[in-house]
Amino acid sequence: MRSPRGVILLAALVAVGRPVAGPPELSAQVAGEQELSGVEIVQEAGLGKMWTFDRLPLDYLEERYDFRPDPEWFDHVRLASLRTGGCSASFVSPSGLVMTNHHCARGCITAVSADTHDYMVEGYYAGSRGAEAHCPNMYLDQLLEIEDVTERIDAAAPAGISGEEETRLKGEAMDRLEEECSEESGLRCQVVSLYHGGIYSLYKYRRYDDVRLVFAPEGQAAFFGGDPDNFTYPRHDLDVTFLRAYENDEPLRPDHYFTWSEAGAAEGEPVFVTGNPGSTGRLLTVSQLEYLRDASYPLRIQQYHERVAVMGELIDEDPSREPDYRNMIFGLENAIKAVSGYLRGLVDPTLMEEKHEWEATLRAAVREDRRLRERYGGAWQEIARINEKLTRLHEELVYSSFAHFQTLSRARDIVRLASELAKPEGERSMSERTIEAAKRRIASDREIDREYERMLLELRLTAAREALGPDHVLVRAALAGDDPEAAAARIIGDTRVGDPEWRQALLEGGVAAVNATDDPAVVLAGTVDAWVRGLEEKVTELRAEEGANEERVAEATFAVYGTMLPPDATFTLRLSDGLVARYPLNGTFAPYKTTIYGLFDRAESFDHKDPWKVAPKWTAAKDELDMSTPLNFVSTADIIGGNSGSPVINRDAEIVGLVFDGNMEMLPNRFLYRDEVARCVSVHSMAIIEALRTVYGAGALADELQGR
Amino acid sequence: MRSPRGVILLAALVAVGRPVAGPPELSAQVAGEQELSGVEIVQEAGLGKMWTFDRLPLDYLEERYDFRPDPEWFDHVRLASLRTGGCSASFVSPSGLVMTNHHCARGCITAVSADTHDYMVEGYYAGSRGAEAHCPNMYLDQLLEIEDVTERIDAAAPAGISGEEETRLKGEAMDRLEEECSEESGLRCQVVSLYHGGIYSLYKYRRYDDVRLVFAPEGQAAFFGGDPDNFTYPRHDLDVTFLRAYENDEPLRPDHYFTWSEAGAAEGEPVFVTGNPGSTGRLLTVSQLEYLRDASYPLRIQQYHERVAVMGELIDEDPSREPDYRNMIFGLENAIKAVSGYLRGLVDPTLMEEKHEWEATLRAAVREDRRLRERYGGAWQEIARINEKLTRLHEELVYSSFAHFQTLSRARDIVRLASELAKPEGERSMSERTIEAAKRRIASDREIDREYERMLLELRLTAAREALGPDHVLVRAALAGDDPEAAAARIIGDTRVGDPEWRQALLEGGVAAVNATDDPAVVLAGTVDAWVRGLEEKVTELRAEEGANEERVAEATFAVYGTMLPPDATFTLRLSDGLVARYPLNGTFAPYKTTIYGLFDRAESFDHKDPWKVAPKWTAAKDELDMSTPLNFVSTADIIGGNSGSPVINRDAEIVGLVFDGNMEMLPNRFLYRDEVARCVSVHSMAIIEALRTVYGAGALADELQGR
Secondary structure (H helix, E strand, O other): OOOOOOOOOOOOOOOOOOOOOOHHHHHHHOOOOOOHHHHHHHHHHHHOOOOOOOOOOOHHHHHHHHOOHHHHHHHHHHEEEEEEEEEEEOOOOOOEEEOOOOHHOOHHHHOOOOOOHHHHHHHHEHHHHHOOOOOOEEEEEEEEEEEHHHHHHHOOOOOOOOHHHHHHHHHHHHHHHHHHHHHHOOOEEEEEEEEEOEEEEEEEEEEEEEEEEEEEHHHHHHHOOHHOOOOOOOOOOOOOOOEEEEEEEEEOOOOOOEEEOOOOOOOEEEEEEEEOOOOOOOOHHHHHHHHHHHHHHHHHHHHHHHHHHHHHHHHHHHHHHHHHHHHHHHHHHHHHHHHHHHHHHHOOOHHHHHHHHHHHHHHHHHHHHHHHHHHHHHHHHHHHHHHHHHHHHHHHHHHHHHOOOOOHHHHHHHHHHHHHHOOOHHHOOOOHHHHHHHHHHHHHOOOOOOOHHHHHHHHHHHHHHHHOOOOOHHHHHHHHHOOHHHHHHHHHHHOOOOOOHHHHHHOOOOHHHHHHOOHHHHHHHHHHHHHHHHHHHHHHHHHHHHHHHHHHHHHHHHHHHOOOOOOOOOOOOOEEEEOOOOOOOEEEEOOOOEEHHHHHHHHOOOOOOOOOOOOOOHHHOOEEEEEEEEEEEEEOOOOOOOOOOOOOEEHHHHHHHEEEEEEEEHHHOEEEEOOOOEEEEEEHHHHHHHHHHHHOOHHHHHHHHHHH | OOOOOOOOOOOOOEEEEEOOOOOHHHHHHHOOOOOOHHHHHHHOOOOOOOOOOOOOHHHHHHHHHOOOHHHHHHHHHHEEEEEOEEEEEEOOOOOOOEEEOOOHHHHHHHHOOOOOHHHHOEEEEOOOOOHHHEEEOOOOOEEEEEEOHHHHHHHHOOOOOHHHHHHHHHHHHHHHHHHHHHHOOOEEEEEEEHHHOOOOEEEEEEEEEEEEEEOOOOHHOOOHHHHHHHHOOOOOOOOOEEEEEEEEEEEEEOOOOEEEEOOOOOOOEEEEEOOOOOOOOOOHHHHHHHHHHHHHHHHHHHHHHHHHHHHHHHHHHHHHHHHHHHHHHHHHHHHHHHHHHHHHEEEEEEEEHHHHHHHHEEEEHHHHHHHHHHHHHOOHHHHHHHHHHHHHHHHHHHHOOOOOOOOHHHHHHHHHHHHHHOOOOHHHOOOOOHHHHHHHHHHOOOOHHHHHHHHHHHHHHHHHHHHHOOOOOHHHHOOOOOOOOHHHHHHHHHHOOOHHHHHHHHHHHHHHOOOOOOHHHHHHHHHHHHHHHHHHHHHHHHHHHHHHHHHHHHHHHHHHHHOOOOOOOOOOOOEEEEEEEEEEOOOOOEEOOHHHHHHHHHHHOOOOOOOOOOOOHHOOOOOOOOOOOOOEEEOOOOOOOOOOOOEEEEOOOOOOOOEEEEEHHHHHHOOOOOOOOOOOEEEEHHHHHHHHHOOOOOOHHHHHHHOO
């Protein structure tokens, strides 16, 4: 294994090839009137604590926790950490045992289920190495190296070009670098744009793709409380799954893995989370936040509600269809909860005021320095101008996207593909990959839920007519003189695009056939296509310009504050720190942990009604269980989606828990990190051991974790 | 026992001697554009559900719950219900057993404790009739009759007199009526002003004053979670105490008592609460609410905080004094929580908007009818004018009250009493009773906490100087050229009013001695007394005028809505109705009940730190307890302070619970009743039985309750 130590910069706060105005002392003075300590700056800035492993905040950690880990500690933690599709994970035994969330391993658990066994319902325990079932399409990435490549990426785009050109050239440079790196090293290489393009880093991963299922609890135990309890705390979920990485059909022997803490974390104890937070918007400018607040989120929430409403009506009409829609409704309700939580942050005047202040302070600092002013002074206004345009275009873009309509999307595929295929290969605007994907969709025999699409289209057309006006090109083309109900019935009712053979035949007939058909969905797609393409191009251009200006804002931020503050989340490995801590909730306190007593209490409190049913194995083991065992606990570690499955470790790098959620109060942290009431929710290490030994008869697995 | 049936009017919605514009149909039309049902009117009006037993909403109950109790049901419920000092209670066995809250019986539990036993800590179980300990100063009042006396009271005050005169004359008429009634019937008689003087009712009580202690749990079990969990839910308190009424040294055999439900109430089941809600302000006008919002509550909360801050500082200086202040701090923190909850309602724009709408609708209805307009049209403006004045006078009144200062209050007693006693008896402005009370206070040897008063006075003088300005008569007299710190040290430090003998001597010296003394507290009290008296008289006059106009508003309300809506709470017996129901809390649901599992969970979750300690007897009984037993539960019954100790009964008038609190979300219900998230919190009947049998070895008491 290659040592990454020469590449990873362990000294924090080093500005790497960026114009930096001064040492941290200066930053401290800019951040406020009086001099602030590093901890205070981190707290004030609200940019959170998702530290990259090449810029670790050693002084901050020492000041905050009296804890200054050595390079070996960080290397060990990084190499024991893993990334998997959309989630985080970690090595937890010398024999390649891997811990992640149950909800991160659903694909595998479902895949290894058979007609006779639904392991999502029953739970799974292999019991012996030989019985560990292979997870198809599952992999684990281990971060070996980080290399700063900002200069190389920046060099690819000369000054004075358009934003769109800059995006394209840098994108090409990133692709090149990744390819070179992969060829040279045999590793998975990814160029990561940090601080919205302020820094580019090359991340090199070793991939393990022989992953097998070792243990999973029942869905009821992993997701007790279901959708209502999701994003909330106090909580009672054993959201854990154990996998094992194999190499050459033998269990992997990783050089680095986390050992198990005997007692877990006490209240007030510092803990660390190592994982891959997906996306935050803490460095967004005020105008970008306003776009999300005023345009993007409200319409998203509205459309979630529309879909839930349609499915609810379909279930009312025919209750036997409830199982078809159930998971989708749960998913949508969860999305509503999440996006409403983000929006709650943005409509909170305090949050926006703090954002305004932060931006005003930064812009004032830029204005005061002639060099900075010339380079970056105009960036915020540019972004504001772009976001005003994006806000104006937003409804048109959303209503013309045909999202959630298989019929209209297939019709659009046919229209666009016919037109593209008619051009010579060199003149096509769609890439080969895009063309192939569209062909596959046209050929797919996936069934279309016509009744659902008809009802949803009626709602959408009603909303579009209201939002865009009756004379808008899209509205006129869709309604064609009808009211939304009749138009939806006509378009979805009469179209033949639901039939894959008909689609293939139409496409084979080329542009002439497409132009000649009177199929209402194809006619609609064709009528608006030129306009939609124009709109899409305009938005792409604006987004590229926005990106170039975001990069200027990022550079200005470095110039003023250095790189002591962490970048927004990028689904790459970060270390976060926090304390195990209760918090004020609804007039009293939410305790720092829950116990197994609480699981049974909540189930009884709802008379065991769904989704508050205790899994049967737990009920059976009731008398043997130590009810006082901690089940879940909360900390102020800074996490977001993508951190699911992250290990929570103590100072000795021992596992004390497993991140699986944040509380409701954490959702606004997407834009401004605050820790008065926002909490990271984790499974407690002791609950895992107690459940394995007492509920699941998986003592051997518990022994492996505890090194016995 | 006299039957009250002839007096109590069981037909609801009957206007009694008031000018009523029309039948309920009219009311329904006024309340909204479309016709509303009785249930909808009750819900819309936001006046809640605290029904008096002489105007029971039979149609509403039938429509809402398909339940129309007969007169016997209501008589039975009324006669099994009891009132005690500040609380409610009920008969729960044929042998005079009485159930109330632990926190309502603290005085008795403390009184029967001895040097060797602190029953507040240990809990108490008499075990046999002979051992039941007498509660000094405790009584139970049973409501035998209600008689409408509105005409008689109104007749006492001729038209055209001042508000102050009207208040005085009506007060005298009420006193006369009460005296007459008591003499005639031998009962406790009280004239109750309902709807802020819209209706006067004569309430006749039978008093039981031989009350003995049967059972009380440990304070830890009754008040688990202490101050933090107070006003919140989910909750885990066994806040119950059993007493027994005796007559002629024998257990009372009441004709009416509640029997015990076997299983308690299920989710969704209708329940009824019979008890004595203390005070609500739902009929207050918008300007009265604004006075509370802008003047009264903010200053009250500020002064609570000042007192907590001073006690905190004193404990910091000398931690051994913590026990002296602990209960006071808890009490103040609770008051802060409560008043902040009320204030939260008043600063909520939705609540105020609804209040505005309600008032605008009512005033419009009054304006449209010439007769109503002439009689009542000006009342709201009058009240607004008065409340503007009260708002302006509020700070002066509060700062001049010397509340929380024993020193200054005793000094004022001396100044006033000396001056009064100098007048001939017929010309005194203080009543004989007031004079006697002042004499007792002057003679009292209650110790004064000087350090506390000095520190508090420094804070008060600082705040008063800020609020009233440095040239205000009170501020000038108190500071006398010093800063607040020096002034407080001088006034509290140098005064001799802490010495009862010195006080007596000064009073005996009469006006001359009082005028001659240079005692700084007496000098301050004397200097400002004329001004303070003037201020108090002005406020008394304004309050009387306000009362007269409130009565006009009440009469106007009847004229428009009839008496179908319940009056504000008056600490007299009411019946309230509701459903046992979960509610949305923090992104998920609060369950309708908690269980004993939850008690142990919450204790473990805080590592058994105070105030989340399980009482030792419960820990000892852990393995024998049925953990799934419901412990507390919530319902939408309409309650407020004074309802503590109220029984919760089902349709069969069986006990299913015992009211002991409301959740935080209920606090704004003081002004506008809403039931989306507001809940009444009760001890579950099954928890009482399980605890008596399994924890306390009080099977005989459980048998008595369950009629075994």
